[in-house]
């Protein structure tokens with residue numbers, strides 16, 4: 001009898017440790033890829049949402065401002081009890097406890113993905129955590145079984161004991177280390193998120209004027225400005241850097257008469273203006289979605305560079321991120337009074353989102369992001385293309401890369417059949433810093449037909465275009481091409497994204513029913 005009790009106590013320990021593995025892996029994945037979509041906070045928030053008001057009020061009465069702590073402690077106890085039950089179940093029957101753990105994982109995934117504003121990868125932390133926890137449980141209890149077989153007649157092996165204890169200790173230490181690391185990581189992110197939420201940017205000295213007719217009212221077309229949460233994100237950062245604007249400094253040095261260091265307040269005091277700029281990634285394939293428009297709040301880079309006075313002979317600015325990423329931008333593009341190259345602190349009416357470079361990033365109209373749009377900016381080094389290389393240069397991309405004129409069909413979409421009859425073909429076109437003059441559409445290899453354009457906000461912002469179409473049933477091919485304000489027609493020949501951006505006309509198939 002005592003022997004059985006001890007066996008189940010070890011099984012309970014294996015369950016508790018595997019529960020720890022579940023949480024540690026889930027929180028790690030949450031910090032790495034899913035921006036705080038960890039199961040602990042998600043399930044906690046879920047409980048807060050479903051607990052009836054009287055219970056909530058009672059908790060606040062009993063625990064005051066420690067009510068959240070109480071909630072987390074209760075959750076912790078619930079997880080521990082669940083994990084112990086899973087351990088005992090697993091000892092009773094192989095895979096029974098692991099199954100329970102996977103069910104808990106499914107519940108945690110459900111709690112996470114149903115949160116408002118959940119990221120696309122929000123399911124991943126709980127899913128991977130549950131798999132890791134279940135695997136750990138099966139492994140540990142298998143070893144326990146080898147050490148303490150069910151039949152009393154079978155001998156216990158001292159080797160089995162050792163193997164079980166070593167595995168149990170390794171899993172426990174691993175979970176503790178990974179869990180503590182993830183908590184530290186997410187605490188850093190969430191404290192910066194709180195700083196950002198409390199930040200009030202000064203009002204801009206000038207605002208973008210949005211002309212009448214700047215937006216076309218067509219279902220399925222890209223909005224004139226891309227919402228921050230829909231804005232594409234491209235970077236090499238495994239975790240979103242946490243940069244505190246209170247301690248942030250921008251160093252401007254290199255080939256300058258006077259090196260300068262600016263604080264966030266110094267930058268704000270230079271005066272903010274609002275700019276409308278469409279950004280594009282060099283990795284955007286023809287018809288792709290690595291492009292987006294925003295109203296940015298920022299300070300002209302030329303004003304900042306002027307403080308340090310670049311020396312003759314310099315032809316490049318190497319901008320550096322806190323995470324080591326660098327971009328090479330022609331000095332001339334940053335000092336040109338006719339080009340709105342900015343250090344941006346605001347995006348669509350908010351401080352920059354953390355993923356988009358909080359607190360300060362660069363945005364340069366007309367240059368691909370990898371040669372201009374450094375996020376989490378920390379240094380501007382005035383230098384030469386001969387002396388310095390940016391992150392992507394030795395990796396097969398051009399040191400200089402102006403954005404190529406391009407156009408995209410947003411609607412109709414290849415994956416959604418259109419009913420026969422009158423419909424509208426529509427999309428966007430961009431030629432930053434030059435402007436779009438016209439967009440043409442071709443249906444089934446017929447004549448190019450001119451589309452109607454929205455009134456441009458400026459040359460740096462994409463335009464929307466639309467063309468009415470009397471759709472007849474069957475399958476049709478739609479193609480689009482743009483012409484820029486300088487009269488250049490979008491390149492027909494398809495080229496890949498490396499080394500300096502794709503070209504080609506987008507063609508898409510539509511089914512009309």
Ligand SMILES: Nc1nc2c(c(=O)[nH]1)N[C@H]1C(S)=C(S)[C@@H](COP(=O)(O)O)O[C@H]1N2
Pocket residue numbers: 231232233234235236237279280281282321322323325355356357368369370373374375376
């Ligand atoms: N620190 C840092 N900044 C970066 C990058 C990066 O990898 N790290 N990627 C660049 C690239 S390739 C692009 S296209 C834009 C994308 O900006 P977004 O993520 O805000 O859309 O950021 C640029 N700035």
Ligand SMILES: [Mo]
Pocket residue numbers: 234280281282283368369370
């Ligand atoms: Mo990019």
